[in-house]
Amino acid sequence: MPELCFFDCNARLGRSRRPRPTEFTTKQGLLREMDRCGIARALVYHAESLELSPSLGNERLLKEIAGEDRLAPCWMVLPPHTGEMTVPDVDAMIAAGVQAVRLAPVTHKFPLNEAASASLLAALAARRVPLLLSLEESSWAEIDGLASRHAALPLIVLDVGYRCDRNLYPLLSKHKGLRVETATYTVHRGLEEVCAHFGPERLVFGTGMPQRDPGGAMAAVTYAEVGNSSRQMIAGGNLQGLLEGVV
Amino acid sequence: MLAGQRLAGELVVDCHIHLGPWHSFHIPDNDPQGVLHSMDLVGIDVGVCSPHRAIAHDYRGGNEEVAAFHRAHPDRIRPYITINPNYPDEEIAAEIAKWREQGLLLGFKIHPSEAQYPANGDKLRALWETAQELGLPVLAHSWADDKYASPAALGRLADEYPATKVIVAHSATSWEMIEQATAEARRRDNLFLDLTGSAMLPGAVESMVESVGADRILFGTDLPFLDPRPQVGRVALARLTDDAKRLICGLNAKRVFGL
Numbered sequence: 001m002p003e004l005c006f007f008d009c010n011a012r013l014g015r016s017r018r019p020r021p022t023e024f025t026t027k028q029g030l031l032r033e034m035d036r037c038g039i040a041r042a043l044v045y046h047a048e049s050l051e052l053s054p055s056l057g058n059e060r061l062l063k064e065i066a067g068e069d070r071l072a073p074c075w076m077v078l079p080p081h082t083g084e085m086t087v088p089d090v091d092a093m094i095a096a097g098v099q100a101v102r103l104a105p106v107t108h109k110f111p112l113n114e115a116a117s118a119s120l121l122a123a124l125a126a127r128r129v130p131l132l133l134s135l136e137e138s139s140w141a142e143i144d145g146l147a148s149r150h151a152a153l154p155l156i157v158l159d160v161g162y163r164c165d166r167n168l169y170p171l172l173s174k175h176k177g178l179r180v181e182t183a184t185y186t187v188h189r190g191l192e193e194v195c196a197h198f199g200p201e202r203l204v205f206g207t208g209m210p211q212r213d214p215g216g217a218m219a220a221v222t223y224a225e226v227g228n229s230s231r232q233m234i235a236g237g238n239l240q241g242l243l244e245g246v247v
Numbered sequence: 248m249l250a251g252q253r254l255a256g257e258l259v260v261d262c263h264i265h266l267g268p269w270h271s272f273h274i275p276d277n278d279p280q281g282v283l284h285s286m287d288l289v290g291i292d293v294g295v296c297s298p299h300r301a302i303a304h305d306y307r308g309g310n311e312e313v314a315a316f317h318r319a320h321p322d323r324i325r326p327y328i329t330i331n332p333n334y335p336d337e338e339i340a341a342e343i344a345k346w347r348e349q350g351l352l353l354g355f356k357i358h359p360s361e362a363q364y365p366a367n368g369d370k371l372r373a374l375w376e377t378a379q380e381l382g383l384p385v386l387a388h389s390w391a392d393d394k395y396a397s398p399a400a401l402g403r404l405a406d407e408y409p410a411t412k413v414i415v416a417h418s419a420t421s422w423e424m425i426e427q428a429t430a431e432a433r434r435r436d437n438l439f440l441d442l443t444g445s446a447m448l449p450g451a452v453e454s455m456v457e458s459v460g461a462d463r464i465l466f467g468t469d470l471p472f473l474d475p476r477p478q479v480g481r482v483a484l485a486r487l488t489d490d491a492k493r494l495i496c497g498l499n500a501k502r503v504f505g506l
Contacts, residue, residue: 215482217480218248219477219481219484
């Protein structure tokens with residue numbers, strides 16, 4: 001099998017509330033772990049952007065990864081109404097070199113409804129900025145609603161787990177822009193089945209580092225019986241394509 | 248593993264596999280062919296199996312299922328005989344006797360949280376006494392602070408039945424569980440910890456080895472409840488010596504199950 005070029009869509013930097021001794025917090029720690037495992041690149045967010053302030057955490061992220069080509073920034077964003085985002089809009093964010101975002105509606109206590117989030121989501125969709133949204137920060141119903149209202153938005157759902165197919169499959173069928181991150185998607189033969197029913201472009205490799213073990217996430221892809229081309233799409237090609245698709 | 252190649256040249260035993268569908272979620276390829284294919288893909292030589300039917304509503308039907316699976320593939324599949332304590336004592340005694348007479352009583356499985364019955368309850372006395380008499384492994388579903396079968400409760404059972412080999416399932420599913428399970432394993436030699444679980448915490452296996460030694464830890468995947476490949480990757484990339492990985496992946500199970 002040709003060596004896969006892994007691009008992790010879901011890695012974190014920074015100190016957090018409940019760290020374990022084994023968790024890295026710095027860019028150097030992340031890069032060491034990536035080298036150990038054989039992960040070429042990572043899309044990374046900062047713990048401070050989740051646990052304290054999106055704006056402060058986003059700024060810290062850019063400073064901490066400045067000059068490191070292997071790490072791409074993923075910003076945590078909020079709806080604009082309260083004026084808490086230092087970088088005022090999506091255009092300015094892209095101009096700053098950020099091409100992917102995360103939302104945390106549960107942690108940051110805002111709704112994904114039209115009143116609160118429509119303008120932000122519309123702006124992201126207009127520029128085709130990938131949005132990473134954890135199932136732990138939303139619900140299947142919210143994901144369905146969001147994807148229905150913003151069909152052009154590339155949406156990657158994280159933390160889906162292994163009990164999700166009865167919810168996931170209808171949404172993959174309905175929403176062509178919906179993707180699934182692979183880290184927790186440990187359904188038996190899950191990658192093969194999604195490839196067969198919906199195509200390999202719907203799966204995006206992620207590890208959840210440092211909270212989750214990268215070896216498990218990588219083995220799911222290296223052992224996937226989907227052919228070399230599809231394996232590489234899942235390992236990194238799909239994410240690369242999404243980032244290059246930002247207009 | 249990183250080349251997608253099956254583990255070869257080493258004994259790999261999965262101490263915790265299943266068979267068949269489950270009520271609350273979709274499991275593709277959950278039949279015997281699907282299970283064996285997944286084992287072949289990563290190089291699992293032997294799987295010790297308790298069908299989903301056995302831990303759900305029909306333990307006797309599940310035991311028949313795994314007996315057939317074992318008979319069809321005796322070198323690849325070993326049966327757990329599962330007992331549901333919510334049925335009459337006479338029925339349970341007859342079930343144990345039946346598989347003993349057929350030479351297929353090689354280990355027991357209990358799932359106290361599915362049965363909603365404590366692992367040390369009176370209805371499971373016959374199981375524990377038989378396991379003690381024959382020196383059998385008993386795989387027990389467990390969880391941190393589980394009210395039916397916590398690691399502490401299983402530790403006390405291991406003390407009460409010192410000839411048994413009590414396997415605490417899902418020992419690495421949270422840091423709380425790791426602390427509880429390893430604490431119990433440090434207190435006695437006949438308690439073993441299986442790694443089965445979807446929550447693969449970084450450094451967990453290394454931490455468990457440091458706490459109790461590599462010879463008390465058993466590789467397990469929950470196949471096909473979960474896909475086994477990520478759990479192979481987690482052990483393969485663990486910061487452990489090759490000898491420790493050999494023990495975890497198969498040599499410990501060889502000893503525990505008498506393979």
